[in-house]
Amino acid sequence: MxxxxxxxxxxxxxxxxxxxxxxxxxxxxxxxxxxxxxxxxxxxxxxxxxxxxxxxxxxxxxxxxxxxxxxxxxxxxxxxxxxxxxxxxxxxxxxxxxxxxxxxEPDEYYxxxxxxxxxxxxxxxxxxxxxxxxxxxxxxxxxxxxxxxxxxxxxxxxxxxxxxxxxxxxxxxxxxxxxxxxxxxxxxxxxxxxxxxxxxxxxxxxxxxxxxxxxxxxxxxxxxxxxxxxxxxxxxxxxxxxxSHLKELNEERKAAAAVYNAGITNPKIIKPVCREGAEHVYHQYVIRCSERDALAEHLKNKGVDTIIHYPIPPHLSKAYAFLGLKEGSLPITEEYAKTVLSIPMYNGITKEEQQTVIEAINEF
Ligand SMILES: Cc1ncc(COP(=O)(O)O)c(C=O)c1O
CATH class of the missing domain: 3.40.640.10 (Type I PLP-dependent aspartate aminotransferase-like (Major domain))
Structure with missing residues (x-):
């Protein structure tokens, strides 16, 4: 598998x-x-x-x-x-x-x-x-x-x-x-x-x-x-x-996010929080961890793929080097780039798959 x-x-x-x-x-x-x-x-x-x-x-x-x-x-x-x-x-x-x-800079809700x-x-x-x-x-x-x-x-x-x-x-x-x-x-x-x-x-x-x-x-x-x-x-x-199905598809993503919210209990993990007055349709379920790269490696070994959205903020990309913005110019943005990790989230994700993800995260 x-x-x-x-x-x-x-x-x-x-x-x-x-x-x-x-x-x-x-x-x-x-x-x-x-x-x-x-x-x-x-x-x-x-x-x-x-x-x-x-x-x-x-x-x-x-x-x-x-x-x-x-x-x-x-x-x-x-x-x-x-x-x-x-x-x-x-x-x-x-x-x-x-x-x-x-x-x-972004707020605490990204x-x-x-x-x-x-x-x-x-x-x-x-x-x-x-x-x-x-x-x-x-x-x-x-x-x-x-x-x-x-x-x-x-x-x-x-x-x-x-x-x-x-x-x-x-x-x-x-x-x-x-x-x-x-x-x-x-x-x-x-x-x-x-x-x-x-x-x-x-x-x-x-x-x-x-x-x-x-x-x-x-x-x-x-x-x-x-x-x-x-x-x-x-x-x-x-x-x-x-x-014609978008409403139900978004509701399904929210339900999957609620499963992660309830299941992930590892204190090393910062889970996404939905601001009061906002709506979150969980295009991505993004967690944060100070040991992000080790966590990603651990999850990979446990059969769980992850992805980083986004590892290089635009101002530090080569494409925008001409703006002259150096590392340290956007500390919150840069901190997020070093610590965010997106875990599996899609329409049709099963309870079993989510359970595997949750257990692997909590084991870390
Ligand atoms: C926030 C954001 N803006 C713009 C785009 C660009 O969209 P596209 O890939 O269709 O050009 C994307 C996705 O790729 C995105 O995530």
């Missing part, structure tokens, strides 16, 4: 196999594969699901962030405040639009700390990007109020928080534009690359639809330098199937 893997995408497929296969076959037989009815349908469904006026599909989560940054007018010299402990795509979306990420924002606002600051990391929603409404006070736009990176409420509103709908990845491992995953934005702003939605299609709204009339970044009909059709 192999190790318990950190993710099992096959289980997510098998659960709704008939529905996925008939949706895929319908697209194959339709003779229409890009920018058609399936995408229109998904955009309508996802806008309704999130409570937004508009949704626009695109090729992946990074493009969603990049196009959102372009739509709100980020360009060379503009600064966007973002948390230090995120997947590098958050920062690269800002950079791809020509802006500069300004990294700030989310952007609102108290860190104002001291980093300069005359070049144009926006704040809130990442709802690991599936837990950040203090988005509080951050929106800070943005409003200073005339800043707010973008939400919801690549890990599909369907999670950030207070009264669903993540992605508190700020100006919400950005989603449908990478296969996400809570709402497709079967390849996919992404989307949601917004209440008609102008932003139209602009992003134009940007994603070579800067063209009318065929062969190109208004600006765009990109080719479309959510294809196959992915849209498969996402329509998964979206």
């Amino acid at each position: 192999g190790n318990i893997m950190t993710n099992r995408l096959d289980r997510g497929f098998e659960r709704y196999q008939d529905e996925f296969e008939s949706a895929a076959l319908k697209v194959l037989r339709s003779g229409w594969y890009i920018l058609g009815k399936e995408l229109e349908n998904f955009e309508k469904n996802y806008a309704a699901f999130t409570g937004s006026r508009f949704c626009a599909g695109c090729g992946n989560g990074l493009d969603a962030l990049t196009l959102a940054c372009r739509a709100i007018g980020i360009s060379a010299g503009d600064e966007v405040i973002v948390q230090g402990n995120t997947f590098i795509a958050s920062a690269m979306g800002i950079s791809a639009a020509g802006g500069t990420p300004v990294f700030v 989310q952007l700390d609102p108290s860190q924002i104002e001291q980093h606002i300069t005359e070049r600051t144009k926006a704040v990007m809130v990442v709802h990391l690991y599936g837990q929603t950040a203090k988005a409404e509080e951050i929106k109020a800070i943005c409003d006070k200073h005339g800043l736009k707010m973008i939400e990176d919801c690549a890990q928080s599909h369907g999670a409420y950030a207070g009264r509103k669903m993540s992605g709908t508190v700020g100006d534009i919400g950005c989603f990845s449908f990478y296969p491992s996400k809570n709402l995953g497709c079967f390849g690359d996919g992404g989307a934005i949601v917004t209440d702003n008609e102008e932003y939605a139209a602009h992003i639809r134009q940007l994603r299609n070579y800067g063209s709204s009318v065929r062969y009339h190109n208004e600006e330098l765009g990109v080719n970044s479309r959510l294809d009909e196959m992915q849209a059709a498969l996402l329509n199937v998964r979206l």
Whole structure:
């Protein structure tokens, strides 16, 4: 028997196999594969699901962030405040639009700390990007109020928080534009690359639809330098199937997290805590341990795979060396990078698998 893997995408497929296969076959037989009815349908469904006026599909989560940054007018010299402990795509979306990420420290829930924002606002600051990391929603409404006070736009990176409420509103709908990845491992995953934005702003939605299609709204009339970044009909059709089950899939992840919360008792382990007023849909179940690497090795020997989200914070990556940020510039972010560990969490994880994980952790 192999190790318990950190993710099992096959289980997510098998659960709704008939529905996925008939949706895929319908697209194959339709003779229409890009920018058609399936995408229109998904955009309508996802806008309704999130409570937004508009949704626009695109090729992946990074493009969603990049196009959102372009739509709100980020360009060379503009600064966007973002948390230090995120997947590098958050920062690269800002950079791809020509802006500069300004990294700030997270709170104890691994989310952007609102108290860190104002001291980093300069005359070049144009926006704040809130990442709802690991599936837990950040203090988005509080951050929106800070943005409003200073005339800043707010973008939400919801690549890990599909369907999670950030207070009264669903993540992605508190700020100006919400950005989603449908990478296969996400809570709402497709079967390849996919992404989307949601917004209440008609102008932003139209602009992003134009940007994603070579800067063209009318065929062969190109208004600006765009990109080719479309959510294809196959992915849209498969996402329509998964979206119809997303609520129950998120509830299942929460139930699996409750099993870990109750079972893991080793005092060396810091378990994830869901802030009051937040929702956590456990895209990842992330623990912390001062002896993280030894713990990972121990778990591996006990048949349990783990993964680190993320071992190198963006500001210390080679890609962002040009910012000149040295080790020690974001101590909390850097401490998290050294101590976090994601344990197996996926739809379809069994009680037996979780028990094996729990016993192995408690033995450490
Ligand atoms: C927080 C975050 N932002 C952005 C992305 C980028 O999404 P994609 O891989 O679809 O480009 C991801 C996932 O990969 C992510 O986890």
